[in-house]
Amino acid sequence: MGAILAAMEYDYIVVGAGSAGAVVANRLSADPRHKVLLLEAGPADHPWTRIPVGYSRLITNPAVNWLYSSEPEASTNGRRIPVPRGKLLGGSSAINGLAFVRGQAQDFDTWAQMGNPGWAYEDVLPFFKRMESYPEGDERFRGRSGPLKVTNPLPLNPLYATVIKAAGEVGIRHNPDYNGATQDGIAMSQATIASGWRMSTARCYLDPARRRPNLRIETGALAERLLLDGKRCTGVRYSVGGESREARAGRAVVVSGGSINSPQLLELSGIGQPDRLRALGIEVQHALPGVGENLREHYAPRTRWTIGQRGVTFNDRGRGLGLVHQALRWALNRDSLLSMVGAPLRAFVRSRHGLDAPDLLLGWVPMFTEAGPRGPRIARQSGVSCYAHPMRPESKGTIHIVSPDPKRPPEIRYNFLSAPVDGELTVRAVRIARAIMTAPAMAPLQVAEIAPGPNGNSDEEILDWVRRAAETTYHPVGTCKMGSDPMAVVDARLRVHGIEGLRVADASIMPTLTSGNTNAPSIMIGEKAADMVIRDTM
Numbered sequence: 001m002g003a004i005l006a007a008m009e010y011d012y013i014v015v016g017a018g019s020a021g022a023v024v025a026n027r028l029s030a031d032p033r034h035k036v037l038l039l040e041a042g043p044a045d046h047p048w049t050r051i052p053v054g055y056s057r058l059i060t061n062p063a064v065n066w067l068y069s070s071e072p073e074a075s076t077n078g079r080r081i082p083v084p085r086g087k088l089l090g091g092s093s094a095i096n097g098l099a100f101v102r103g104q105a106q107d108f109d110t111w112a113q114m115g116n117p118g119w120a121y122e123d124v125l126p127f128f129k130r131m132e133s134y135p136e137g138d139e140r141f142r143g144r145s146g147p148l149k150v151t152n153p154l155p156l157n158p159l160y161a162t163v164i165k166a167a168g169e170v171g172i173r174h175n176p177d178y179n180g181a182t183q184d185g186i187a188m189s190q191a192t193i194a195s196g197w198r199m200s201t202a203r204c205y206l207d208p209a210r211r212r213p214n215l216r217i218e219t220g221a222l223a224e225r226l227l228l229d230g231k232r233c234t235g236v237r238y239s240v241g242g243e244s245r246e247a248r249a250g251r252a253v254v255v256s257g258g259s260i261n262s263p264q265l266l267e268l269s270g271i272g273q274p275d276r277l278r279a280l281g282i283e284v285q286h287a288l289p290g291v292g293e294n295l296r297e298h299y300a301p302r303t304r305w306t307i308g309q310r311g312v313t314f315n316d317r318g319r320g321l322g323l324v325h326q327a328l329r330w331a332l333n334r335d336s337l338l339s340m341v342g343a344p345l346r347a348f349v350r351s352r353h354g355l356d357a358p359d360l361l362l363g364w365v366p367m368f369t370e371a372g373p374r375g376p377r378i379a380r381q382s383g384v385s386c387y388a389h390p391m392r393p394e395s396k397g398t399i400h401i402v403s404p405d406p407k408r409p410p411e412i413r414y415n416f417l418s419a420p421v422d423g424e425l426t427v428r429a430v431r432i433a434r435a436i437m438t439a440p441a442m443a444p445l446q447v448a449e450i451a452p453g454p455n456g457n458s459d460e461e462i463l464d465w466v467r468r469a470a471e472t473t474y475h476p477v478g479t480c481k482m483g484s485d486p487m488a489v490v491d492a493r494l495r496v497h498g499i500e501g502l503r504v505a506d507a508s509i510m511p512t513l514t515s516g517n518t519n520a521p522s523i524m525i526g527e528k529a530a531d532m533v534i535r536d537t538m
């Protein structure tokens with residue numbers, strides 16, 4: 001490691017340019033008096049981030065993906081589960097499946113009830129509205145002029161109308177806006193796609209801010225340690241191409257490294273569980289037992305169905321000449337399967353009568369994929385998969401460093417299904433997927449179940465299949481949880497407990513999982529964090 005250059009001085013340093021961090025950097029640098037440094041470990045861009053289905057090229061691409069994986073455990077039948085995370089400007093918003101889901105009003109009301117004033121639905125709604133530009137829906141709930149473009153992709157496949165009809169036959173109604181008054185029902189996915197292009201936070205928040213003279217964006221810059229002066233955070237040590245650098249923050253450092261890397265950076269800096277840090281030879285700067293705890297994730301089995309009717313799945317329409325046709329259509333009109341959301345159709349449903357809100361999520365993908373040399377590719381066999389899982393799992397895992405080396409991946413332990421209710425609800429979700437896929441309206445498609453299949457009838461058989469086959473939907477949250485209890489890492493203004501001048505703002509601060517995907521709430525957290533930082537440090 002070379003000598004450390006003289007530290008540069010900033011008002012704010014933001015670590016990580018992902019869903020939340022890019023937003024924080026944009027909002028803080030909107031005032032030309034604020035000097036802001038944004039550090040991003042990954043590169044500035046990658047061509048596959050522009051075309052929506054580029055996610056299939058990025059999900060195993062080490063150039064833009066941290067490619068973590070979890071530790072083997074009984075609930076995964078000893079498998080390691082892939083944990084992809086974006087590593088470039090835009091973070092995971094630049095590689096994700098593009099579905100735009102806020103969650104339920106109850107999610108945020110629960111956060112407030114857990115001791116986090118300012119996070120109830122009525123408090124966060126203005127930030128959800130401020131961030132988006134969505135041309136439809138009720139204006140009481142939806143924003144029209146925010147930086148993030150959200151659209152309803154065209155339902156380019158007759159399959160979706162059939163599944164919506166089948167869902168109606170089992171009592172699940174169509175809901176045109178699950179981000180509006182109520183989440184209930186089945187709907188086409190809203191998407192962070194506009195005119196056929198992916199809308200990441202790099203596109204929507206950093207591109208417009210890039211030329212500001214008071215914002216410096218450093219890519220290929222890995223934050224290795226926070227600089228502390230007693231109980232005050234004064235800056236960041238980071239490396240660029242093997243060279244060590246330091247930057248000082250006069251007002252605040254905002255850590256937005258995401259749910260895996262934010263707890264990692266705190267631990268590398270001596271903030272965390274004292275015994276664990278000492279065992280690794282790291283000097284304890286501040287004891288905070290909740291760092292890296294409370295990991296929540298959606299553990300989601302994919303039910304799989306072959307489709308006899310020709311021409312309705314991506315397998316039939318997106319291979320060989322079909323793919324050429326889709327590419328031409330995208331080039332001419334941008335309205336082809338190349339602008340497909342990861343799961344274009346989704347249903348928010350209740351596991352039983354009497355619940356006041358949905359607790360299960362089902363998502364349909366109109367194709368079978370198989371492993372290819374450059375990531376998943378479209379399989380020859382024509383089919384549909386439908387993932388099905390509880391939205392607010394109670395099982396909690398951990399993420400902890402195993403070395404003082406910042407380049408060494410932390411250890412991820414999910415402890416899936418350790419709360420029995422998660423297993424019960426997963427079985428229920430699989431049974432509801434089955435009920436929809438075998439409803440009378442589906443008959444013309446000639447649907448046949450292959451997973452869980454004929455050996456997946458009893459609850460125990462279904463759970464056994466879940467342990468052998470389930471993956472995640474890439475939504476780790478909660479590892480620097482917000483709250484006021486002894487295991488909380490940040491307070492309701494996202495200040496790290498016991499350390500001045502240091503905040504965390506990303507998916508890691510969520511005390512519980514939101515009901516759905518996590519990009520929209522992470523962006524909202526970035527918006528709200530910036531607002532609080534500005535108010536508190538002026």
Ligand SMILES: Cc1cc2nc3c(=O)[nH]c(=O)nc-3n(C[C@H](O)[C@H](O)[C@H](O)COP(=O)(O)OP(=O)(O)OC[C@H]3O[C@@H](n4cnc5c(N)ncnc54)[C@H](O)[C@@H]3O)c2cc1C
Nearest residue numbers: 016018019020041091092096097098099223258507517519
């Ligand atoms: C494959 C995939 C598919 C998904 N699909 C969807 C979907 O369809 N809809 C949805 O809503 N959500 C989806 N998600 C989840 C969603 O994208 C994430 O929850 C969200 O992006 C998290 O935002 P974040 O700000 O917490 O972290 P991220 O967006 O991951 O940002 C963290 C950033 O910090 C950088 N960083 C980390 N450590 C350091 C360091 N030490 N120094 C410098 N930089 C650092 C990272 O490189 C990264 O750019 C998906 C995620 C993945 C990976």
